[in-house]
Amino acid sequence: MAGHSKWHNIKRRKESQDAKRAKIFTKLSKEIFAAVRESGTDPNTNLRLRMALTKAKAENIPNDNIERTIKKAAGESGSVQYEEITYEGYGPGGAAVMVQALTDNKNRSAADIRHAFTKHGGNLGENGCVSFLFDKKGQLIIxxxxxxxxxxxxxxxxxxxxxxxxxxxENFFIQTAPEEFENVKQALEENNFRFSKAEVTMIPQTYAEVTDEHAEKMLKMIDALEDNDDVQSVYHNFEINEEQLSRVAYE
Structure with missing residues (x-):
């Protein structure tokens, strides 16, 4: 089956792992909070919460942190309201980009995300301008x-x-239809397989190669977007090989 090399063509890590970990905790805690507020505290009946808990465990977020977030979300009424917004656009060189945000201030989020696109040579577009280039799929990595x-x-x-x-x-990559994700995950867990990553994500149908100059700007734009606390996920069809990455002056 084809396509794996395109699934994870970029592996970038910031110098400060502690800062990155704190960002991950913040984003996943927000997702757990929103999931509980939307459909309750039972992951057996709340698929969104179940997915958020799977991600949290994969990132080794302490159970105490998770339980506090769930209790806080279940006990509060009206103090925090998160809105889900998807932004679409093009990065430098024409790569398609989708940004999923979870925010309590959509004006702030829109301004910050637009700034990240513009600063690095991208363009924020209208809803639907690139979403048709992606398929929603379950992805399991062992x-x-x-x-x-x-x-x-x-x-x-x-x-x-x-x-x-x-x-x-280094890895095995398993792709599923979204509705089969939990079934496949559970079946493999019952056979004692453990995942380094398990999520429902957006997989590009095609991939875009860009010049070295655009590749450097694209990497910086992705980092700027992922660094935003309101941004939950960044999907793109930007592809870069190791040879090109070695030529890009990127830190």
Whole structure:
């Protein structure tokens, strides 16, 4: 099955891991809060909460933090209201970009996101201008270890309902339809597989290569967007190979 190399063509990490971890905690806590306010505290009946808890556990957020957030969301009435907004546009060089935000001040979010696009040579567009270039899919990533038989894992994943299976030297990548994500995840967990990442995400249908100059600006734009506390996810079809990345003066 094709397409894995395009699933994770960029792996960028900031120098300060502590600062990044704090950002992740903030974003996931906000998502848990919003999920509880929307549909209650039971993850068995609240799919959004179940997904948020899966992400939180994957990021090793302490259970105490999660429980405090759930209790706070369940106990408060009207003090905080988060609105979900999706922004669409183009990065430098024409790569498609989707930004999912969860905010209590949409005017602030819109201004900040527009600024990030403009500052780095991108353009914020109208709703629908790039969303048709992405498919909503479940994605499960399992780190490769000596005790995992690739053929057996692939067979179990496909039998559980997975659509695609790919691998590289470090990981196994499993793709599902959104409605099959939980079934596949649960089936593999019951067979003692553990995930380094498990989420429903947006997968590009096609990918865009850009010049080195545009690649550098694109990387900086993505970081600026991900650094925004209101931004939950950034999806794009920007593709860069290791050779080009080595040429880009990016820090």
């Amino acid at each position: 780190s490769r270890t000596e005790d995992i038989n690739e053929d057996e894992l692939m067979l179990e994943a496909i039998e559980a309902g997975a659509e695609e299976f790919e691998s590289d030297k």
